[in-house]
Amino acid sequence: MHPTAKKPNGVGLNILIVASEVEPFAKVGGLADVVSALCSALKSFGHDVRIVMPRYGGIDLKQHDARIALEPMGVWMGDVEEWCSVYRAAGAGDIPVSLIEHRRYFDREGLYHDAAMHDYDDNPRRFGFLSRAALQLCKDTGFKPAVVHAHDWQTALVPAYLKLWHWNDRLLGNTASVLTIHNVAYQGVYPKSHLPYLGLGWHNFTSDKFESYDRISFLKGGIYYADCITTVSPTHAREITTPSGGFGLAPYLSARGSCFKGIINGIDYSVWNPQTDPLIPVRFSADSLDGKRACKRHLQAKFDLQQHDHVALIGVIGRFVVQKGFELIARSLERIMQNMVVQFVILGSGERHFESYFRDLPRRYGGRIGSFIGFDNQRAHLIEAGCDFFLMPSLFEPCGLTQMYSQHYGTLPIVRATGGLDDTVEQYNESTGKGTGFKFWDPTEEALYYTVGWAVSTWYDRPHHIRAMIRKAMKRDFSWQHQAREYEAVYRQAIARKKEWDEGHRPYYW
Numbered sequence: 435m436h437p438t439a440k441k442p443n444g445v446g447l448n449i450l451i452v453a454s455e456v457e458p459f460a461k462v463g464g465l466a467d468v469v470s471a472l473c474s475a476l477k478s479f480g481h482d483v484r485i486v487m488p489r490y491g492g493i494d495l496k497q498h499d500a501r502i503a504l505e506p507m508g509v510w511m512g513d514v515e516e517w518c519s520v521y522r523a524a525g526a527g528d529i530p531v532s533l534i535e536h537r538r539y540f541d542r543e544g545l546y547h548d549a550a551m552h553d554y555d556d557n558p559r560r561f562g563f564l565s566r567a568a569l570q571l572c573k574d575t576g577f578k579p580a581v582v583h584a585h586d587w588q589t590a591l592v593p594a595y596l597k598l599w600h601w602n603d604r605l606l607g608n609t610a611s612v613l614t615i616h617n618v619a620y621q622g623v624y625p626k627s628h629l630p631y632l633g634l635g636w637h638n639f640t641s642d643k644f645e646s647y648d649r650i651s652f653l654k655g656g657i658y659y660a661d662c663i664t665t666v667s668p669t670h671a672r673e674i675t676t677p678s679g680g681f682g683l684a685p686y687l688s689a690r691g692s693c694f695k696g697i698i699n700g701i702d703y704s705v706w707n708p709q710t711d712p713l714i715p716v717r718f719s720a721d722s723l724d725g726k727r728a729c730k731r732h733l734q735a736k737f738d739l740q741q742h743d744h745v746a747l748i749g750v751i752g753r754f755v756v757q758k759g760f761e762l763i764a765r766s767l768e769r770i771m772q773n774m775v776v777q778f779v780i781l782g783s784g785e786r787h788f789e790s791y792f793r794d795l796p797r798r799y800g801g802r803i804g805s806f807i808g809f810d811n812q813r814a815h816l817i818e819a820g821c822d823f824f825l826m827p828s829l830f831e832p833c834g835l836t837q838m839y840s841q842h843y844g845t846l847p848i849v850r851a852t853g854g855l856d857d858t859v860e861q862y863n864e865s866t867g868k869g870t871g872f873k874f875w876d877p878t879e880e881a882l883y884y885t886v887g888w889a890v891s892t893w894y895d896r897p898h899h900i901r902a903m904i905r906k907a908m909k910r911d912f913s914w915q916h917q918a919r920e921y922e923a924v925y926r927q928a929i930a931r932k933k934e935w936d937e938g939h940r941p942y943y944w
C-alpha cells in the first residue's frame with residue numbers, strides 16, 4: 435500500500451472531495467461554506483480528507499501560502515491530452531487543498547460566468563477537465579481514496595469517470611463515489627458535441643444516463659453513476675422526487691431508492707459565532723444581548739438608517755436570482771413600507787434588474803432602507819448580527835445557510851416553508867410563544883406581506899415572545915459534528931454499494 439493511503443487510525447477513511455468552490459479560496463454561494471466545514475468535521479473524526487478544486491485567477495497563491503506540488507500533470511480527456519500544474523495549500527482545519535491550474539480554463543474573473551452573467555461557453559470542458567484531473571492527481575500522488583465526494587454538476591462526472599475509466603485500476607478500482615446536489619436547478623446541460631472531449635462514449639448518450647433533450651446533462655449522468663446521492667435537506671429530497679420539484683430529474687432520483695437521501699447542512703461555528711466573530715463590532719451571546727443592540731446601531735449607521743433601537747430592522751442577503759424570492763420582495767415592499775414601521779438592509783448581487791431596483795431603494799426610502807450591491811462578507815456578518823429579522827422568501831431552497839446563521843445570531847427568520855427553510859425554522863406559536871421564526875407557504879406577495887406583518891406586530895406587541903424566541907434560536911444546535919456523522923454513514927453505504935455494482939456489472943472499456 436502506498437504510504438499516503440495509510441489511515442490515520444483504525445477506522446478512518448481516505449476521502450477525496452472535489453468541488454468548484456471552497457472557503458476561503460473561492461466562493462459564490464453556500465457550497466463553499468459547506469465543503470470546508472464538512473471537511474473540517476470529517477477530519478476531526480480521524481479521516482484523511484483532501485480537497486481538489488480549480489486554481490481560479492482570483493486565488494492569491496501567496497496569501498494562501500500555496501506551493502507548487504506537480505508540474506506538469508498530463509490529463510487525458512477523451513480525444514486530447516491536456517496539461518496543468520498543481521499547487522498545494524492548507525485549507526480550513528489544515529486540510530490539504532490541491533489547486534488545479536489550467537490557465538486557459540480557470541484564469542478568469544468569474545467562476546462560472548463573465549461580469550455580464552453569461553455562462554462561459556466552455557464550462558463543460560472546464561469542469562469535465564477538473565473532474566478528470568482530480569482522479570489523475572490521485573494516481574500521480576498515490577492517494578487511494580475509499581470515497582470520492584463530488585458536489586453539484588461541476589464535478590458530477592467524477593462518479594462516471596470512476597466507473598468508466600478507472601474500474602480496473604489498482605488505485606481507484608475500488609473507490610466509491612458520492613454526489614451531493616446542492617441545487618438541482620443547475621444541471622450542467624450542454625451540446626452533445628462536447629461528448630468526445632469528455633470521453634464519455636456514445637453508449638452513455640441514452641436517456642437513463644447523460645442524454646437530456648438531445649443534450650448532455652452532467653447532473654443526470656452523475657445521478658446514474660454515483661454510488662450514493664445526497665441533497666442538502668430531507669424536505670428538499672422529498673420535493674425533488676416530485677414532478678414539479680425535480681426540474682426533470684425526479685424519476686432518475688426516485689429510481690435510486692435508498693441510495694438517495696437528504697442531509698441538512700450545518701453551521702461552521704468557527705466562522706459564524708456571535709461570541710467570537712471578528713467581523714462584528716461587539717460580540718454577544720444568548721445570555722447577554724447588549725452586544726446585539728450595539729451591532730444594530732453600527733448597522734444602522736453603516737447603511738445610513740435612522741438610529742432607532744425600537745424600530746424592527748429586517749435584513750436580506752443573497753444572490754439576486756428569481757429562486758430566492760426577490761420578485762416577491764420587490765412586489766410587496768412598497769405596501770410594507772407604507773403600512774409598517776420597519777427598516778430594511780439589503781445585501782446582494784446578481785441579475786441586473788434586481789441590482790438596479792435594490793440599488794435605488796435607499797434614495798426612495800431615505801433613512802428606512804439601506805442597500806449594498808456586491809459581495810461583502812463583512813457586511814453579511816454585520817447584517818446577521820445587527821438585524822431583528824431575516825427575510826428569505828425562496829421559491830425553492832435546497833437547504834439555505836443564512837437562515838441558520840441568523841438564528842444563531844438571534845435574528846429571527848421570516849421564510850417561505852420550502853426545502854431546508856422548512857426543516858430548520860420552527861414556526862412561532864402565538865399561544866405558547868414557542869418557535870424560532872415565521873413561516874408562510876404560498877409563494878405569493880400577499881403571503882409574504884402578511885407574514886412580515888405578523889412578525890413585525892409580534893415585535894411591537896409581544897416583546898416577551900420575541901425575547902424567548904431569540905434565546906431559543908441562538909441555543910439551537912446546527913453543528914457540523916452531527917451532520918458530518920450522517921455523511922460518514924453515507925460513505926460507508928456507498929462503499930458497500932460499489933461492491934454490489936462491481937459484482938453486478940462490469941462496464942465495458944472502449
Ligand code: ADP
Nearest residue numbers: 463464752753782808809810811814834835836
Ligand atoms: P446559496 O448557496 O443558494 O447562495 P445559502 O444561503 O446556502 O445560499 O448560502 C449563501 C452564502 O453566501 C452565505 O454564506 C451568505 O452569507 C453568502 N452571501 C450571499 N450573497 C452574499 C453577498 N452579496 N455578500 C456576502 N455574502 C453573501
